[in-house]
Amino acid sequence: MKFNTKTIHGGQKHDPAYGSVMPPIYQTSTYAQSTPGGHKGYEYSRTHNPTRNALENAFASIENGNYGLAFASGLAAIDAVLKLLKPGDEVVSTNDLYGGTYRLFTRIYEDFGINFHFIGMKNAERIEEYINKKTKLIWVETPTNPMMNVIDIKAASTIAKKHNVLLAVDNTFATPYLQRPLDLGADIVMHSATKYLGGHSDLVMGALIVKNKALADKLYFIQNASGAICGPQDAFLALRGIKTLHIRMQRHCENGRAVAEYLNNHSKIENVYWSGFENHPNHHIAKSQMDDFGGMVSFTTKGNNYEEAIKILENLKIFTLAESLGGVESLAGHPASMTHASIPKEEREKIGVVDSLIRLSVGIEDEEDLIADLKQAIE
Numbered sequence: 001m002k003f004n005t006k007t008i009h010g011g012q013k014h015d016p017a018y019g020s021v022m023p024p025i026y027q028t029s030t031y032a033q034s035t036p037g038g039h040k041g042y043e044y045s046r047t048h049n050p051t052r053n054a055l056e057n058a059f060a061s062i063e064n065g066n067y068g069l070a071f072a073s074g075l076a077a078i079d080a081v082l083k084l085l086k087p088g089d090e091v092v093s094t095n096d097l098y099g100g101t102y103r104l105f106t107r108i109y110e111d112f113g114i115n116f117h118f119i120g121m122k123n124a125e126r127i128e129e130y131i132n133k134k135t136k137l138i139w140v141e142t143p144t145n146p147m148m149n150v151i152d153i154k155a156a157s158t159i160a161k162k163h164n165v166l167l168a169v170d171n172t173f174a175t176p177y178l179q180r181p182l183d184l185g186a187d188i189v190m191h192s193a194t195k196y197l198g199g200h201s202d203l204v205m206g207a208l209i210v211k212n213k214a215l216a217d218k219l220y221f222i223q224n225a226s227g228a229i230c231g232p233q234d235a236f237l238a239l240r241g242i243k244t245l246h247i248r249m250q251r252h253c254e255n256g257r258a259v260a261e262y263l264n265n266h267s268k269i270e271n272v273y274w275s276g277f278e279n280h281p282n283h284h285i286a287k288s289q290m291d292d293f294g295g296m297v298s299f300t301t302k303g304n305n306y307e308e309a310i311k312i313l314e315n316l317k318i319f320t321l322a323e324s325l326g327g328v329e330s331l332a333g334h335p336a337s338m339t340h341a342s343i344p345k346e347e348r349e350k351i352g353v354v355d356s357l358i359r360l361s362v363g364i365e366d367e368e369d370l371i372a373d374l375k376q377a378i379e
């Protein structure tokens with residue numbers, strides 16, 4: 001099955017009870033048993049729920065994995081991966097990543113004795129310098145939030161395999177429409193399904209997808225033992241969202257390109273971050289591991305003017321000033337005070353998250369309206 005067909009049919013069966021084409025929302029915590037252990041595969045909804053399982057099968061299918069897991073949020077999914085580790089273990093992570101991921105690593109897991117090396121991964125070979133006998137996990141986000149750096153997944157996977165370390169890739173920005181990390185050698189794909197997979201800004205959810213059964217079993221154990229699952233109503237919405245992922249992503253990419261090019265030619269804009277530009281530092285890697293460049297674009301105002309940036313954010317009319325990304329509607333954010341506020345100023349400025357940085361999640365509205373909105377807000 002090819003990708004577009006998979007978004008609609010991947011891992012799905014018509015419901016056995018009445019043949020409903022969409023899986024029913026099994027809004028139940030428990031399942032009747034005829035005798036202890038005499039059930040139809042479902043005992044308790046923390047462990048299994050038919051609506052969630054339908055979604056988990058869809059996750060596995062679109063990422064070319066064998067096993068999918070759905071969680072209450074993207075961070076709950078990342079938390080489950082970290083629970084594979086033990087005190088004393090080390091993680092090599094990109095230094096440019098979602099602020100909440102950084103907060104989870106440094107404010108929760110460092111206290112449990114996990115040690116993190118946050119490094120720039122533009123040159124993925126650098127990962128190897130930080131690997132030792134205690135290293136158990138490499139954490140890659142690509143393209144990165146919010147600087148749109150691109151990390152070579154194949155190169156990271158070669159290092160991971162050589163040292164017998166797990167490679168996890170946060171594929172939230174790219175989605176499997178653009179990039180399939182398991183095919184490039186990653187062990188775990190993670191998503192904030194809140195974003196493009198759900199696609200309509202109406203749910204909070206996380207996903208993990210793996211190929212290996214032993215790894216899947218460990219993660220299912222953690223999912224059930226820790227209990228950060230998503231509810232059946234949200235599972236239904238995410239499943240519905242995935243069915244249009246391919247056509248939404250196509251338009252996100254077209255509009256993302258138009259917005260990036262418009263900003264790049266504007267005299268009041270300093271830097272535009274988008275991996276589709278030929279002078280993007282890892283454009284060649286983006287071209288080889290992604291099918292297009294996505295709908296996320298970040299930029300700074302001329303002379304890093306903070307007041308100008310705030311004025312732009314306040315004046316936008318079609319773009320909504322809000323946290324999050326990946327929905328059909330265009331959003332604008334101020335990473336320094338919003339999504340990345342939990343990264344100390346000194347650390348975030350090192351990676352380019354300066355006070356004049358604006359991040360756009362370019363939606364699927366008409367391109368002309370989006371450009372006109374940016375023009376009036378900037379000018």
Ligand code: P1T
Nearest residue numbers: 073074075098172192194205323324339
């Ligand atoms: O918000 P949640 O579903 O828990 O997902 C966390 C997360 C993980 N990884 C990436 C790349 C993310 O962007 C996020 C969440 N990001 C935002 C809320 C944001 O506006 O950037």
